[in-house]
Amino acid sequence: MRTTTKPAPPTVDPDRPDLTPAARKVLETASRLFYERGIHAVGVDLIAAEAGVTKKTLYDRFGSKERIVVDYLATRDARWRAYLAHHHDDAELSPTDRVLAVFDASQEWMGANSGKGCSMVNAHAEISDPAHPAYAVITGQKRWMLELFTRLAGDVAPDSARELGRSLMLLHEGALVSDGLDVFPDAFGRARRMAAFLLSAAKDAR
Amino acid sequence: MRTTTKPAPPTVDPDRPDLTPAARKVLETASRLFYERGIHAVGVDLIAAEAGVTKKTLYDRFGSKERIVVDYLATRDARWRAYLAHHHDDAELSPTDRVLAVFDASQEWMGANSGKGCSMVNAHAEISDPAHPAYAVITGQKRWMLELFTRLAGDVAPDSARELGRSLMLLHEGALVSDGLDVFPDAFGRARRMAAFLLSAAKDAR
DNA sequence: GAAGAGGTATACAGATCTGTCTACCTGGCA
């Protein structure tokens, strides 16, 4: 990884108005199954059956399983970004609170989507070929998150934006995986407190 | 998860002297392929072919693919614990240095095993059934790591051992996944610095 | 009222996956 190409904002519409009702049902069903059971463990027959749709319709709309996988990740990414934007628009927040709001949003998101961890990390575990079209979606989201944290950190302590951004990213990834493994409670609350500690230390060091 | 049963130390011998040479070759090959490509993406035919062994031998020794998966995770876990023990035995370290040595060991380990992240987390993404025998290996390792960090933290700041242990665990998980995703450099170095910061703050608060 | 988009139902092709079976070989050991 670690290319020098730019952020890559071309995200899909989270509501997918381009899809027919049957196609939307397929994507929703596939997303749930992929997340709960893993990508390779879920076949197209199962997706079609659970979606209440014939396999022909599935292939007429998506063309291949690989395409459904890519759409699954891209749409979930788009929904997460929209979810996060909504959390940031909610009120006029201090720079520090805007950082902490990301951890709050993740906690709520994982609570709602009952957590098996990060779908991007999980997909990364199953996809070995960097040329796979899903790879760009996965790394794209992670780079977007890193840039988000770096930008938000810059509003708290401009001189250490890059350093702080990476540390916040590490905390967020740690909370995501810890929450999915469920080895100790309240991973996001903990990461949030640790983030607040880091931010206050960076502010004091000005 | 979050059972109340005890740690569960019954680990296998990392060198697996119980295996025949052909079986050891199978396990080594399977371990590499599972880690690089994912468990479901690798078939037993491929494992046998790459190991230079017939499929009959493979089934005579292991009985099922599931068993190879469990042995893959259990043996890797055992090797990691031995690797870590070796790092802790190396010299007489201060309590703080013993914590930081875990991050050093992980960095070296990932450097040698060229990282696609944590094999336990990756396996967790592919195994949905908690009754699967591999599940206990995965959660067992994570709980063991949490207890290790808690114990080591207790030697630095006894009053906050539990809290510190969880925070160190979160940092370590964050570094593992960040290293695997390769979205920013030197994740373990960063986690190590953050851990040192946390430990010094906990010591000052005594 | 013709056409086409978006469906259902179902069979099928071809590949791949886990697991089994028969037949044979080889070296160590009682």
Next chain:
DNA sequence: TGCCAGGTAGACAGATCTGTATACCTCTTC
């Protein structure tokens, strides 16, 4: 000498997987 553990070689069974094909139905729209 004979036995047996641990192999090789290779065919095969049965399930499952991705993807395609044929035939038909039902709206909406021009």
